[in-house]
Amino acid sequence: MIDFRALADKYGTPLYVYDFNHITERYEQLKKAFTGRKSLIAYAVKANSNLSVVSHLADLGAGADCVSIGEVQRALMSGVPKYRIIFSGVGKRDDEIEEALKADILLLNLESEAEMSRVETIAERLGVRARISIRVNPNIDPKTHPYISTGLHENKFGVDIETAKRMYIHANNSEHLEPVGIHFHIGSQLTELEPIREASMIVADLVRSLLAIRIELKFFDVGGGLGIVYDDETTIEPYDYAQAILGTLHGLDLTVICEPGRFMVGDAGWFLTRVLYEKVNEGKRFVIVDGAMNDLLRPSLYNAWHKVEVFGKSGNESEADIVGPVCESGDFFAKDRPLPPTEHDDLVVVHSAGAYGFVMASNYNTRPRPAEVALVEGRDRCIRQRETFEDLVRLEKMCL
Incomplete structure (x- = not known):
């Protein structure tokens, strides 16, 4: 059992997590075949x-x-x-x-x-x-x-x-x-x-x-x-x-x-994002998180379905859209999903996010891309630091 909460606390969110042991298993399965x-x-x-x-x-x-x-x-x-x-x-x-x-x-x-x-x-x-x-x-x-x-x-x-x-x-x-x-x-x-x-x-x-x-x-x-x-x-x-x-x-x-590609790394990865708050518009429930379409584009691009869970919570579910802060109506991870009530700082885990996740991420809305973390033999290590604002503007020049 992966302690996603501990990883989110240690590295912040949004965050990508990859299980390298699972990648090894996938490679060995295919090579043996x-x-x-x-x-x-x-x-x-x-x-x-x-x-x-x-x-x-x-x-x-x-x-x-x-x-x-x-x-x-x-x-x-x-x-x-x-x-x-x-x-x-x-x-x-x-x-x-x-x-x-x-x-x-x-x-x-x-x-x-x-x-x-x-x-x-x-x-x-x-x-x-x-x-x-x-x-x-x-x-x-x-x-x-x-x-x-x-x-x-x-x-x-x-x-x-x-x-x-x-x-x-x-x-x-x-x-x-x-x-x-x-x-x-x-x-x-x-x-x-x-x-x-x-x-x-x-x-x-x-x-x-x-x-x-x-x-x-x-x-x-x-x-x-x-x-x-x-x-x-x-x-x-x-x-x-x-x-x-x-x-x-x-x-x-x-x-x-x-x-x-996907077979090797897809279900070896997860995307972690924290709940900011909930809102309801005339009965329509939204769970607003700190991750966005710029971090994980597949749902917006393909209308792709990913399993999502509110880590460590269950019960009293009602349908909700999980959406991000980006200024686009296409900024969502899931629509009409049964979810328990959420509070600020709850952790949402998006499954099967190891393929076509970070590689398709962008800096839209001047949002730094997430960190990436590897799990190897039970130990975690950062394999890509979270970007900073300075990283985003480093190559730009003011035209005076």
């Missing part, structure tokens, strides 16, 4: 990019899936070996491509013919051969929120099968490109296995067709997206997930790359 096949678990840094989180996973043997050169730099700083780092993303600037090539990371994951042309041009200028994979869009409905769906042709990600074939043939004939992998990722917070199996089969068949024309790949990157429990979701077991993918790879000698 792929036993018997060469595999790399490349943590999706965008889910939670705190240096201590990334370093902890690196120590376990994880690689890093990065979608900006800043995330590549974080991964290297955190101790992830360069040969376990992947640079993905729809839009890479020339300077990002150049830095990634100079860093000699495992590969760049490409999402368009135009991007491949830029990588080839920059690799030629640098006098290197760029290791690449191509993201294939299998046109599979992932059955998830439309904002985190990535595997349909209407989404901006990846290329269709015929375009991918054309790109692989070009890359294979290029002096400055080396096609080493193939990639797909149909979406995030996936809770159904069949779309994953279908996508894997489509992409595996493409690998076989490439093999027939002597284009031999080394890596089969299945992306991430495994869902977690926010409410009452039925989630996919890691073993079943791995078997669905491996069952499509008969006859192929490939290293499987898996890029979990």
Whole structure:
């Protein structure tokens, strides 16, 4: 049992808390699921990019899936070996491509013919051969929120099968490109296995067709997206997930790359916020807290559901909206939730907040971002200090 009250008293609120032991368990579950096949678990840094989180996973043997050169730099700083780092993303600037090539990371994951042309041009200028994979869009409905769906042709990600074939043939004939992998990722917070199996089969068949024309790949990157429990979701077991993918790879000698983010850290984290006061508008009850949408954006952005509790309180519940101080009607954590009566300084705990929480935080309304705390073997330590007003204005200049 975590003493959230003690942590809130020690570090203040709003506050993020992460259980590193749980992150370890998640990594080991997924790594074990792929036993018997060469595999790399490349943590999706965008889910939670705190240096201590990334370093902890690196120590376990994880690689890093990065979608900006800043995330590549974080991964290297955190101790992830360069040969376990992947640079993905729809839009890479020339300077990002150049830095990634100079860093000699495992590969760049490409999402368009135009991007491949830029990588080839920059690799030629640098006098290197760029290791690449191509993201294939299998046109599979992932059955998830439309904002985190990535595997349909209407989404901006990846290329269709015929375009991918054309790109692989070009890359294979290029002096400055080396096609080493193939990639797909149909979406995030996936809770159904069949779309994953279908996508894997489509992409595996493409690998076989490439093999027939002597284009031999080394890596089969299945992306991430495994869902977690926010409410009452039925989630996919890691073993079943791995078997669905491996069952499509008969006859192929490939290293499987898996890029979990939310699965690793989502339900290993909590967001703590204190009650300021309550108000009632013509029967509508509001619990006003010191955290806000700038601290945890998911409810406002996706209308995402998180379990919430008033720590240490129960009984006499009535429906309430939990809202913050930001000057927006979209500033809420939960709506119409049964909650006990609250008083000033009561502690509200928002569950499953380890992924896409702090990383999406902002300084809107000139609000400093929260502190982050890690729980490791029963001990707590601050892994990011709370920002101050001076931090917020440090890079600004008065135009006199």
